[in-house]
Amino acid sequence: MSEKKFWKKIRNNRFYLALTGIICAILLFFLVLYLAVPSYSFAEIEPFNGEFVYNPYSDINRINYFDFRSESIENQGIKVYEYGYAITGTRYLCFGYEKKRKIDYPFLQSIHYKQFNIDKLNKQCRLVAPSHPSKGFKKGELTHLDHYRVMEALSPNDNSLYYWDIALSNGHRVNIIATTGNDFDTIKYLTATIGENDAESVYKSLETGNAYAVAYRGNLIDVPELQEVTFNNDTLKVSVSAEAKEIRFIGQNAIVKQTVSDASEACYVIKNDDTYIRTEIEFKNGNTLYLNPLVRHQYQYFFDLNKAKVMKGRTYLMWAVYIIVIVFLIRMFVINVISTEAKRNGEILNNNNTKNEDSRE
Numbered sequence: 289m290s291e292k293k294f295w296k297k298i299r300n301n302r303f304y305l306a307l308t309g310i311i312c313a314i315l316l317f318f319l320v321l322y323l324a325v326p327s328y329s330f331a332e333i334e335p336f337n338g339e340f341v342y343n344p345y346s347d348i349n350r351i352n353y354f355d356f357r358s359e360s361i362e363n364q365g366i367k368v369y370e371y372g373y374a375i376t377g378t379r380y381l382c383f384g385y386e387k388k389r390k391i392d393y394p395f396l397q398s399i400h401y402k403q404f405n406i407d408k409l410n411k412q413c414r415l416v417a418p419s420h421p422s423k424g425f426k427k428g429e430l431t432h433l434d435h436y437r438v439m440e441a442l443s444p445n446d447n448s449l450y451y452w453d454i455a456l457s458n459g460h461r462v463n464i465i466a467t468t469g470n471d472f473d474t475i476k477y478l479t480a481t482i483g484e485n486d487a488e489s490v491y492k493s494l495e496t497g498n499a500y501a502v503a504y505r506g507n508l509i510d511v512p513e514l515q516e517v518t519f520n521n522d523t524l525k526v527s528v529s530a531e532a533k534e535i536r537f538i539g540q541n542a543i544v545k546q547t548v549s550d551a552s553e554a555c556y557v558i559k560n561d562d563t564y565i566r567t568e569i570e571f572k573n574g575n576t577l578y579l580n581p582l583v584r585h586q587y588q589y590f591f592d593l594n595k596a597k598v599m600k601g602r603t604y605l606m607w608a609v610y611i612i613v614i615v616f617l618i619r620m621f622v623i624n625v626i627s628t629e630a631k632r633n634g635e636i637l638n639n640n641n642t643k644n645e646d647s648r649e
Contacts, residue, residue: 322393325404326603330432331595333458335540335563338586343524344463344497345482345517345580352485353478353508356381357443357469365487370419371409378402378424381440381465384414384491399429403596406435414491417465420446427451431458434596438494442466442501442578444473449578453542456564456581461592463494463580466501475574478502480514497580504575511575516553517567519582526567527553528577536568558582 354361356368372379373392382388389412393401402425409416417438418425423446425433430451441452441464455462466477480500481493493499504511512530519525526535535554537546540563548554558565566581585591 318395321391322401325393325401327599328400328403328596329599330399330434331593333431335457336459336461336584337563338584340585340587341519341522341558341582342461342585343517343519343582346498348482348514348516350483350485351513352481352483352490353502354481354490355468355476355478356383356465357467364485366490367487371405372419372424374424376424377420378405379419380405380409381417381419381438381467382409382413382415383417383438383494384487386412388412399432402429403433403435406433410435415494419443421448421451422446425451427454430454430460432596434460434594436462438463438465440465440467442477442503444468444475444477450542453538456566456583457541459563459593459595461497461581461583463497463499464501464578465494465499466503466578475503475505476508478504478508480577482514500580501578502576503578505573510573512571512577514569514577514579517579519558522558524556524558524565524567524582525553526555526569526579528569530571532569533572534568534570536570538566538568539564 354364354366356366357370361368366383367385368381368383369385369388370379371382371389371392374394374397376395376397378397389405389409392405406416415438416436417440418430418433418436419440420443421430421439421441431454433455439448439452439455439462440446441448443466452462452464465479468476468478478501479494480502481490482498483489483493500514502508502511512528512532514526515529516525516527524537529552531550531552533549535548535551536544537554537556539545540561545562545565546554546556556565562584564581564583567577567579569577569579
């Protein structure tokens, strides 16, 4: 009974009725925003495989260090911004953008919303990188999410190396970047790109994997540099400019396959069951280099498979159902408002007629 009185009070009060209309319009906006996202089908999980091995490293002739969260990064001709407003903490770094994406899904986001955002961002920028993945992505999502090439796996408030390995272990070729953003942290993180330091060369270095991440204390000038990453006759060879405490070769599911201590170079024979191998080089003062992986592939010319596709039939069917439901709800609201106004006008007319009759008497 009280519920009926509540709705009757709203219908009979123009202020409450207008307020209800505004609230319904806001809810409708978010409803349409969320329902407009298509459904995706994700390929069956499959690690890297094949008889060929892709080595992302070319001749290491020049190394440039970048902090892609630095306020001065755009002064170097490199355009980067962070996208995302969701309360879930899901964020992306966007490189080489033409315009900034303004629409996001502020509340809960399933894997379909995250994949849709990646696809939309890819149309507006050169590279998309999930940022601080452990804070905004579920481990299970990274087994399926596709169409991105780089990941911010290291930053002062987030170590997502294991999340990086999840993506790699499920056949997604993803390269590492590391950022700091300020000068107050004890441990600083940078990304080292190989080649020229113009914007196009930097983007290409990140895209191909001809780069690596650096974690260091003290002065950057004291950080040893990568000198060689070669792959010949199933043997991966890595060398650096100073003796390392440990050189670790890491493979499927983040398992350490081999460790070489107190050396400036190390070799690892890639076995048939190694789906990918990435290398970590740690020095005695804690400075560490994180190299991008060598991955197996099936064809002589390496290319990335499309593992996330829009389910057009299911999406169109869902949209048709949603449109019918939304139109029905709008129609019911409009009819209710019109009938309320008509009833109110009728009551006013009756009251006026009654007053006129009373005055004549």
